[in-house]
Amino acid sequence: MPLQAVRPKILGFISEQASAWLVALVVLLAGCTLTGIVAWATHDLYQQQVRQRFQLLVNERYTRLQERFEDQEQRLNSLRRFFLNSQQVSREEFDGFTQPLLLRARAYAWAPRVFREQRSEFERQVSRDRGVDFVIRELNTAGELAPAPQRDEYVPVLYSQTQSLLGSPLGFDLLAQPLRRATLERAQKSGRLAVSQPMQLVGVEPAYAAGVLLVAPVSNQAGNDPPYGYVMAVISMRQLVADGLPKSPRDNLVMQIVDTSDVQQRVLYESNNVVADSPLVGARRLTLGDHVYALTLRPSKVFELANHSSLSAILIMGGLLSLLLSALLYVLVSQRQRALKLVEQRTVQLRLREQELRGAHGQLRSVLNAATQVAIIATDLRGVINTFNAGAEKMLGFTADQVVGKLTLESLHLATELEMRSAKLGVALGKRIPASQAMLVESPDSLHEAREWTLIREDGSPLNVNMLGTVLLDDHGLWVGHLAIYLDVTEQKRAYEALAARDRLLKKLSAHVPGGIFQFTLEPQDNWRFIYASDGMRDIYEIETGLLQQDAKRVFERIHPLDVERVRASVRLSALQLSHWREEYRVLLPQRGLRWIRGEATPEELPGGGTLWHGYVSDISDLKRVEEELRALSITDSLTGIHNRRYFQDRLRAEIARLNRTHGALSVIMLDIDHFKRINDKHGHAVGDAVLQELCARISQRLRRTDVFCRLGGEEFMVLCPTTDAEQAYSLATDLWQSLRTAPMDPVGVVTASFGVASWRGDEGVDGLLLRADSAVYVAKQAGRDRVEAERARA
Structure with missing residues (x-):
């Protein structure tokens, strides 16, 4: 057929006579249109994702801050319970109890109530206990601590545990300052935690001075009398809020905390990073003691830079791809004719190659006959054998003259086996498969895999082989026949059957042994693995044996949390000393709940390092239950x-x-x-x-x-x-x-x-x-x- 009679289309829809410039222009316009649609959809999706990311950050930040506020309340309540449950607390006991509590709090303090007639005796007593002069003090007009004048009542700081380098303002009278007095009165009236208005803290570095005072009254155990003192947490908002959070140059959020109960609505804490130009804002309420704080969160410049839109990149890439595709199609169309000329030249060359291949055919036959351990048989489309190598003659006992052109591939196979394979293929493929083609048709679940077949030798004896079949194509890609390659697997099958018999015997023996039998290894890289696990192991741990062999750590996930470390330690000790391993422990099973297990194993050292145990485990829950019942009866x-x-x-x-x-x-x-x-x-x-x-x-x-x-x-x-x-x-x-x-x-x-x-x-x-x-x-x-x-x- 002349080449001019065939007019294929480029890509299936572009005629070869079409103008290359027209094709390129159409493709460019279509690509730009598609790019615009994708960019619009991407931009809308980007806006939704930015809002979702911001809300996730807001919720995470709010949860973290609320947990910190609640943590400070719990720590102060624990200090109050310490005083309630103790008749008298010394300074050493106070320091020992409050030292672990100093997390995101500048200080903890204890301030008893002292009345006018008790002041002198109180100061003398504290001075004797401390070994230095102690005076109840207050801030004077110069901002320095000075002896407090006579009043009906004082609440001086007696004990203090602080992180501040400036020391503790011991003796400072909390009633001398209006904000602190108001906080103590609210705590005394409610009997619960009270928080002060925003204030400048005393005895704290200037960087941490802005904060609040969290106060809890301490009464007698009956709880009916007025409190005899107060425990306090000195909280710096900078330390409580900012510690552990990203630094300002890397923080995605800008925070502001305002005390809603403050008439002046003063800002208690505010981030110093730059706010992004975004309408996104999140508002939450934080509670600490008897105060509610307004938390306002906005995205920062860092958030804006980390969530920039890819719209421009999509437009640029889409435009470039459209331009490249149009240029590619222009090249394809313009060079179509030149390609046809090259095809004609190649046709001449292929004819020369055909002659060379005919010469190589003889060489190939020699190679086939040299493969004496493999049977290679080729057929035509009807299944008649046309190639029968020396390996096939040796394997089946036929000569090439007896087979070639006379027998079919079907005649060499066991007929009943072909019929069964034909029926199975018909069900899988949904159509009838002739028995003569059953050995050549591949099922969907085993493409290009060798299958086991039974051949009939010339003397009528059966032969087990593995067969790999494929189609034969000519130089033009046309189907001309089949090629079957056979490998004798008789000895291999005998070996597999012997191994299977041994496995069945082992499985039968292990099934009659109560409990589970196992082989377990601990390799130098701390790799725990079951080499063998009987079916009893599945009943013991409610884990399939296949999963146990894949990952031995599943067993330790079943062991009771109070026993698992003891079991791990005993296994390692047994590996170290090569001593007999024996343990009794509990397991938590999904179906049977809590059970008691006893395990024993004998270790041996592996040549390449590591340890191998041979052992068994059994369920001793009934024995444990009988022991508990006997103990209860006694x-x-x-x-x-x-x-x-x-x-x-x-x-x-x-x-x-x-x-x-x-x-x-x-x-x-x-x-x-x-x-x-x-x-x-x-x-x-x-x-x-x-x-x-x-x-x-x-x-x-x-x-x-x-x-x-x-x-x-x-x-x-x-x-x-x-x-x-x-x-x-x-x-x-x-x-x-x-x-x-x-x-x-x-x-x-x-x-x-x-x-x-x-x-x-x-x-x-x-x-x-x-x-x-x-x-x-x-x-x-x-x-x-x-x-x-x-x-x-x-x-």
């Missing part, structure tokens, strides 16, 4: 359900040992049911047991969570009261005595008991305490029963 009275004598004795010894170390109070209440033998004799032992159970139920309801209620035996009971003095224990015993007398028990009526109370003395042991409680019960019995008797005073 310390519980089976009839009443309360603790027994053994538990009481162990607990009493532990409490006395604790008191010998830390001091404190401890009391016991012993009670004996009055005339209990009459109840058993008159109503029977079943009713007597019911009376004991009802008595225990009534008393248990009246006890505190820290009290320990035990049955000593028969009708004798004991209540162990930690941190309880004699007066408190007597009051509790009276309450228990009343709970028995107020309501009768069916069918015996009112049941009474005799109570004896004793408190621990530092110079006696367990027997002395119990003897005094028993003596008090004896006195109650002798006095007519149904009463509470306290221990007798020491002679």
